[in-house]
Amino acid sequence: MKQVAAQLGVSTATVSNAYNRPDQLSEKLRERILRESAELGYYGPNLAARSLRRGESGVIGVMLADSISYSFSDPVANQLMQGIAEVLVENKKQLLLLSSGMTSAEQSSAESLPDGFILYGALQGNGFEHIKRTGKPVVVVDFEFADSGSVNIDNEQGAYNIAEHALQKEDNSQVAVLGLRLIDSSRICRLSQEDLSMPSQEISRLRLAGYMRAAEANKVSIPVDKIWHIPINSPEKAEVAAREALTSSPLPTVLLCMSDVIALAALRVANELNIAVPGQVQVTGFDDIPEASRSTPPLSTVCQQNLEKGRLAATMLLEGNSKEKVILETRLVVRQTCK
Amino acid sequence: MKQVAAQLGVSTATVSNAYNRPDQLSEKLRERILRESAELGYYGPNLAARSLRRGESGVIGVMLADSISYSFSDPVANQLMQGIAEVLVENKKQLLLLSSGMTSAEQSSAESLPDGFILYGALQGNGFEHIKRTGKPVVVVDFEFADSGSVNIDNEQGAYNIAEHALQKEDNSQVAVLGLRLIDSSRICRLSQEDLSMPSQEISRLRLAGYMRAAEANKVSIPVDKIWHIPINSPEKAEVAAREALTSSPLPTVLLCMSDVIALAALRVANELNIAVPGQVQVTGFDDIPEASRSTPPLSTVCQQNLEKGRLAATMLLEGNSKEKVILETRLVVRQTCK
DNA sequence: TTGTAAGCGTTATCAT
DNA sequence: ATGATAACGCTTACAA
Numbered sequence: 001m002k003q004v005a006a007q008l009g010v011s012t013a014t015v016s017n018a019y020n021r022p023d024q025l026s027e028k029l030r031e032r033i034l035r036e037s038a039e040l041g042y043y044g045p046n047l048a049a050r051s052l053r054r055g056e057s058g059v060i061g062v063m064l065a066d067s068i069s070y071s072f073s074d075p076v077a078n079q080l081m082q083g084i085a086e087v088l089v090e091n092k093k094q095l096l097l098l099s100s101g102m103t104s105a106e107q108s109s110a111e112s113l114p115d116g117f118i119l120y121g122a123l124q125g126n127g128f129e130h131i132k133r134t135g136k137p138v139v140v141v142d143f144e145f146a147d148s149g150s151v152n153i154d155n156e157q158g159a160y161n162i163a164e165h166a167l168q169k170e171d172n173s174q175v176a177v178l179g180l181r182l183i184d185s186s187r188i189c190r191l192s193q194e195d196l197s198m199p200s201q202e203i204s205r206l207r208l209a210g211y212m213r214a215a216e217a218n219k220v221s222i223p224v225d226k227i228w229h230i231p232i233n234s235p236e237k238a239e240v241a242a243r244e245a246l247t248s249s250p251l252p253t254v255l256l257c258m259s260d261v262i263a264l265a266a267l268r269v270a271n272e273l274n275i276a277v278p279g280q281v282q283v284t285g286f287d288d289i290p291e292a293s294r295s296t297p298p299l300s301t302v303c304q305q306n307l308e309k310g311r312l313a314a315t316m317l318l319e320g321n322s323k324e325k326v327i328l329e330t331r332l333v334v335r336q337t338c339k
Numbered sequence: 340m341k342q343v344a345a346q347l348g349v350s351t352a353t354v355s356n357a358y359n360r361p362d363q364l365s366e367k368l369r370e371r372i373l374r375e376s377a378e379l380g381y382y383g384p385n386l387a388a389r390s391l392r393r394g395e396s397g398v399i400g401v402m403l404a405d406s407i408s409y410s411f412s413d414p415v416a417n418q419l420m421q422g423i424a425e426v427l428v429e430n431k432k433q434l435l436l437l438s439s440g441m442t443s444a445e446q447s448s449a450e451s452l453p454d455g456f457i458l459y460g461a462l463q464g465n466g467f468e469h470i471k472r473t474g475k476p477v478v479v480v481d482f483e484f485a486d487s488g489s490v491n492i493d494n495e496q497g498a499y500n501i502a503e504h505a506l507q508k509e510d511n512s513q514v515a516v517l518g519l520r521l522i523d524s525s526r527i528c529r530l531s532q533e534d535l536s537m538p539s540q541e542i543s544r545l546r547l548a549g550y551m552r553a554a555e556a557n558k559v560s561i562p563v564d565k566i567w568h569i570p571i572n573s574p575e576k577a578e579v580a581a582r583e584a585l586t587s588s589p590l591p592t593v594l595l596c597m598s599d600v601i602a603l604a605a606l607r608v609a610n611e612l613n614i615a616v617p618g619q620v621q622v623t624g625f626d627d628i629p630e631a632s633r634s635t636p637p638l639s640t641v642c643q644q645n646l647e648k649g650r651l652a653a654t655m656l657l658e659g660n661s662k663e664k665v666i667l668e669t670r671l672v673v674r675q676t677c678k
Numbered sequence: 679t680t681g682t683a684a685g686c687g688t689t690a691t692c693a694t
Numbered sequence: 695a696t697g698a699t700a701a702c703g704c705t706t707a708c709a710a
Binding site: 019041043044045046047048049050051052057058059067068069070072073078079081082083085086089092093094095096097098099101102104105106107108109110111112113130133235264268271290291294296 | 383391397408409422424437438443448449452469472610630
């Protein structure tokens with residue numbers, strides 16, 4: 001900036017004003033400064049210096065519970081990010097991606113830049129406390145954290161709704177659940193009674209509770225050994241679990257899946273095993289990712305409005321409205337896999 | 340930092356050294372500083388100040404040709420980002436997402452922070468010159484730019500390979516192409532002769548050239564009115580175009596799609612219209628996105644190694660190896676839609 | 679309307 | 695091994 005100022009024969013303050021306070025100098029001078037600066041290859045104030053001085057950077061940090069790399073492969077996270085990005089771009093904010101995994105010095109340093117944070121998913125460790133201690137506004141998504149604003153859905157009710165829908169059918173005798181992250185294990189396995197008594201903060205437990213309530217309401221039981229645990233929301237893992245479930249005897253007539261990725265995997269496995277959906281097995285998902293409406297048959301699921309969640313979280317953060325606790329409505333989406 | 344230094348009765352320089360130069364002070368003191376700082380809620384140097392002073396930030400800017408929001412919905416972009424993120428995290432770099440769309444002052448400011456850039460896709464406008472003028476290292480992906488390093492694939496050859504594979508079959512008489520961004524129009528439409536003579540930088544033109552070469556080699560023609568233009572790589576647009584193509588007469592026997600998203604849409608439309616794939620129509624894709632292997636039937640396509648592209652671009656950038664021009668190999672992936 | 683100068687939080691150099 | 699200090703590029707209160 002100094003160079004530019006020297007070149008144009010004005011002071012640095014005037015150049016700065018040209019960028020930040022149009023009213024502080026004549027339109028003509030401003031025009032000239034902006035034009036000639038650009039020609040000199042100066043495109044505006046240096047962000048580091050500016051934010052050092054102003055105490056704000058125009059950058060919003062998005063911290064993901066899972067690794068950044070993995071998150072890019074997860075359709076649910078991608079939808080959320082889409083919503084967030086939309087609002088941030090509209091408001092000319094920059095998006096810095098942070099991962100909760102690294103607690104390196106580099107990461108900590110980086111956390112000093114953003115003006116605010118969106119936290120997605122339950123972070124392990126103390127990655128959180130750090131952020132909270134910065135005193136900057138924080139909005140969390142899909143969990144609760146201290147007095148931060150949050151955007152959530154009613155997982156229990158959403159799960160109840162779709163299970164209720166599925167279990168009202170005639171053949172509801174054999175219910176199986178393909179669950180996501182129900183316990184702390186990296187293996188695919190069925191649950192045991194003790195597993196259920198272990199407390200857990202995972203939202204999947206809420207979904208399970210919803211299923212259970214619906215089962216009770218419909219006077220059917222969900223045996224604990226018909227509940228599978230899948231450690232990560234990937235098609236590969238899900239297919240393995242789905243194959244176990246769909247080759248177990250007696251064959252489930254209702255397969256409640258805790259994510260669409262899992263449900264879509266179940267659909268593929270059913271197809272491969274020549275099990276008719278929804279003829280022999282009714283399959284339900286959760287999330288309503290874009291792919292859910294494109295499968296054959298299209299998936300019956302619970303829409304959790306991820307795009308909207310992202311938009312809302314970003315909006316709340318930017319509007320300084322970051323104390324509010326919002327519970328978004330879920331919506332039952334009845335397609336073909338469970339009518 | 341000043342506070343911390345005061346509290347601990349040492350100078351700021353010593354605190355700084357505790358974080359940056361372990362060898363400059365006794366292990367004991369360092370330990371004490373790190374520990375007590377954390378307790379005081381100081382987690383390390385402020386990024387703005389540090390990068391102002393050091394001239395580097397540890398942040399890498401990733402600039403996308405399309406809007407950030409859209410990019411999160413595009414499986415190809417997501418795979419690339421996954422690869423990039425993997426390498427950046429490994430190297431403890433932060434990822435700042437930039438969009439080429441905005442040429443706002445905020446954006447320009449933000450561009451001053453990163454130590455280097457990865458540019459994805461052909462940017463419109465002068466978003467590029469700005470970046471180039473920063474003098475910072477740049478690696479571009481899926482196009483060429485001045486003397487910057489680049490990661491590309493041989494689009495013409497990849498397209499040739501799969502078209503060659505498809506056209507070797509017996510019934511190769513009716514070839515249609517579902518093309519992506521072949522011309523400058525936001526409407527879905529068929530091409531005309533003039534369109535083809537308009538020059539274009541789009542990689543889709545290279546793919547088209549590959550198809551054409553394969554057609555020639557197999558002595559079949561691809562009528563210009565059997566080439567569709569789809570303005571954006573979305574399932575919705577693709578379905579509209581696919582429906583046009585698959586209800587046109589004579590029915591194509593080979594449908595060459597310039598992306599997997601388009602090909603998967605074509606598969607759904609074919610299914611809906613009761614057109615057998617590959618029985619009546621052979622369908623080919625391009626990209627090899629994760630979904631391609633999961634469709635029914637699984638899609639025959641061209642793998643363009645997006646993950647690897649991302650990893651490589653990031654690695655080149657970080658290793659200061661940002662002058663090299665790499666052409667990655669494509670790989671023919673024969674599945675069920677075109678055997 | 680424009681210029682001067684202090685200070686934002688760090689780090690590197692130099693001195694102790 | 696540790697401390698004092700200038701400088702990084704900018705913004706802003708205040709002076710002219």
